[in-house]
Amino acid sequence: MPATVPAGTFLYHGRDAKTIPTSAEWLALDPEHSYLLGSWEMTAWMLTYVSEKPISVGYFDGNSAAKLWDGPLDVQDLLIWGVAEKDNVYRECDRINDLCAWGAKFGLDGFIRMESSFELMLCDFTKNVKLISHAEIMPVDTSITTFPPGPIPGQVGPNPFSVNRVNGTLADARVSSSSMCTFPLKGSSHSQGGFPRLGDPPSANLLLSPDQSSPQRPLTPQPNSTSPERPIQSDVPWPPEKPPRLPGPWDPPAGWRGSLRKWTSVSMEAMLAGMWHNFIPESRIQVDVSGYVTLFDPKYTSLVDPRRNQTRFTMRAANACSNDVIAFRKDVEEMLVTPQNASGVDWLSITQVLIERFSDRLDHLNFTLAKVENPAIDNATIAANVRNQVLVALMPYMLIDAIPPPSSSPAWLNISWAEPIYQQCSSAFMPSLPEDRLTPSERLIQRSIQDVNSEICRVLTLMWTEAFEIESRDRHSVNDVLGRWRIEIHGVMEWLGWAVWIRCRPSCKEGTVCGIPVWSIQFAHPGIDLIPRCINLDDPWNAVLD
Numbered sequence: 001m002p003a004t005v006p007a008g009t010f011l012y013h014g015r016d017a018k019t020i021p022t023s024a025e026w027l028a029l030d031p032e033h034s035y036l037l038g039s040w041e042m043t044a045w046m047l048t049y050v051s052e053k054p055i056s057v058g059y060f061d062g063n064s065a066a067k068l069w070d071g072p073l074d075v076q077d078l079l080i081w082g083v084a085e086k087d088n089v090y091r092e093c094d095r096i097n098d099l100c101a102w103g104a105k106f107g108l109d110g111f112i113r114m115e116s117s118f119e120l121m122l123c124d125f126t127k128n129v130k131l132i133s134h135a136e137i138m139p140v141d142t143s144i145t146t147f148p149p150g151p152i153p154g155q156v157g158p159n160p161f162s163v164n165r166v167n168g169t170l171a172d173a174r175v176s177s178s179s180m181c182t183f184p185l186k187g188s189s190h191s192q193g194g195f196p197r198l199g200d201p202p203s204a205n206l207l208l209s210p211d212q213s214s215p216q217r218p219l220t221p222q223p224n225s226t227s228p229e230r231p232i233q234s235d236v237p238w239p240p241e242k243p244p245r246l247p248g249p250w251d252p253p254a255g256w257r258g259s260l261r262k263w264t265s266v267s268m269e270a271m272l273a274g275m276w277h278n279f280i281p282e283s284r285i286q287v288d289v290s291g292y293v294t295l296f297d298p299k300y301t302s303l304v305d306p307r308r309n310q311t312r313f314t315m316r317a318a319n320a321c322s323n324d325v326i327a328f329r330k331d332v333e334e335m336l337v338t339p340q341n342a343s344g345v346d347w348l349s350i351t352q353v354l355i356e357r358f359s360d361r362l363d364h365l366n367f368t369l370a371k372v373e374n375p376a377i378d379n380a381t382i383a384a385n386v387r388n389q390v391l392v393a394l395m396p397y398m399l400i401d402a403i404p405p406p407s408s409s410p411a412w413l414n415i416s417w418a419e420p421i422y423q424q425c426s427s428a429f430m431p432s433l434p435e436d437r438l439t440p441s442e443r444l445i446q447r448s449i450q451d452v453n454s455e456i457c458r459v460l461t462l463m464w465t466e467a468f469e470i471e472s473r474d475r476h477s478v479n480d481v482l483g484r485w486r487i488e489i490h491g492v493m494e495w496l497g498w499a500v501w502i503r504c505r506p507s508c509k510e511g512t513v514c515g516i517p518v519w520s521i522q523f524a525h526p527g528i529d530l531i532p533r534c535i536n537l538d539d540p541w542n543a544v545l546d
Helices: 031-038 074-081 092-104 263-275 301-307 322-337 347-373 379-393 415-426 440-467 475-496 540-545
Strands: 002-005 010-015 025-028 044-051 055-059 110-114 118-122 129-137 512-515 533-536
Touching (some): 010 031, 025 031, 074 092, 074 322, 092 118, 322 440, 347 379, 379 440, 379 475, 440 475
Antiparallel strands (some): 002 055
8 A cells, every 4th residue: 555654763774784775675663673684784774865855655554564375465466577486585675676666656755564563674774864873883692592493484495695606605796785785684675364254344453453567587597697696595494404593703892891782682672662553553554544455355355265264374365366467566656656545544543443442242152152162161151251241342222112922932042222322333444335336446445344344334233132130030041041152252263363352362561572484584493383471671582482
């Protein structure tokens, strides 16, 4: 989707050479992020820029800067190359150059992606930004830093820490270069549930949790290529037999007393800087959701069935058929060239209100229903508490005449009396605007919010039809109802997958922080492991492996 980096935004670029970027490069929004990738060598330089005017950028959603083989880069590669292949993961220099060439046609000066924190892929350092500081800062002690065994979650392929077979070492080719895209290490890894039950809505997390005429590049190195020489990547399998080490150790600067800061500390603080933005949206990037184009749109039919029974981590945009890829690229380009007469609706605020309204209440219902496993707690008490919680959640929609008619039959056998409650609930949060006032992206967002809200309201209303007279039902019947409720609440929470529910249980003690593995800082257990865990602030690697 289109986005803007406001004027006056400070941006940071870390590198191990004194030279200033002269071509497309990466900038971080937090200096901790830049320091992480600019402090592996004998020297560490921090360049600080400020945007002199708004920078028009494209925004790739998700963990789109992660160099992993299982999908984070798919959308970028489909957009510029028309295909996503695992062999292209570390073609970061080709990727940034081709993105910049493609984006220039639409007035884009860069692109925003996220790994541990947000980064700006800036196409031209001679416009929009001003260098205000160019300082050599303290290097890092890498002498005892070995990476924990096992791959990054989901990773398969070449070792990104491989040696340069041209020069024989990691460091030889780097320090004299003016462009990080000739660095063998930093050029490659750069410096900086269930599914919808209402048809198939595009995505429960559309906002939460963006043609053939595009330039094509060869997807494998060409023997007669005239492109700048790039060091050859090692074909050492990942993970290697022995964990790789960072280069070093380096001698501290003359006159320095005591130890240098350890790389584990640097990596930990980079992750923490990214976590500052977990709950308060990144204000230094202003997105325009009226131009949001996403492959979760059900119009791209080849991706609908492959998503079923997949987790969000295993979904692949690369599964799109060629016709859908062509349509997606055309939709993105049309969005960028067509004036977006947006409605003015603040869709992000509507989404946030929806989350705030239901996230704590669904979580509390889930917690209460889990008590059925405790034999010391009477199920009748649990049922009464759940009944009250459902009343709380549905309060604005509890019409005074939405009551079952007098009858000898149980209220839950004929639930038509609850239809007005559902209608009131499911129509909330939706501004009443004609479709012709909405952009195509806004119509998709509206449908997504409607589907999410409707499913929550459906589950809560059905629970109410049984909770209405639960206090007078027999013990066996109550037990059955609690079991069904527990499945329903757990199912809708899995389907929603809201980030607000990602936390460590129990809460972390002092001196630790709750986190999940994130590229490129933490190497988690082998395989795909995104379980939140408490991380020791002073010893993050051991905490991850406990």
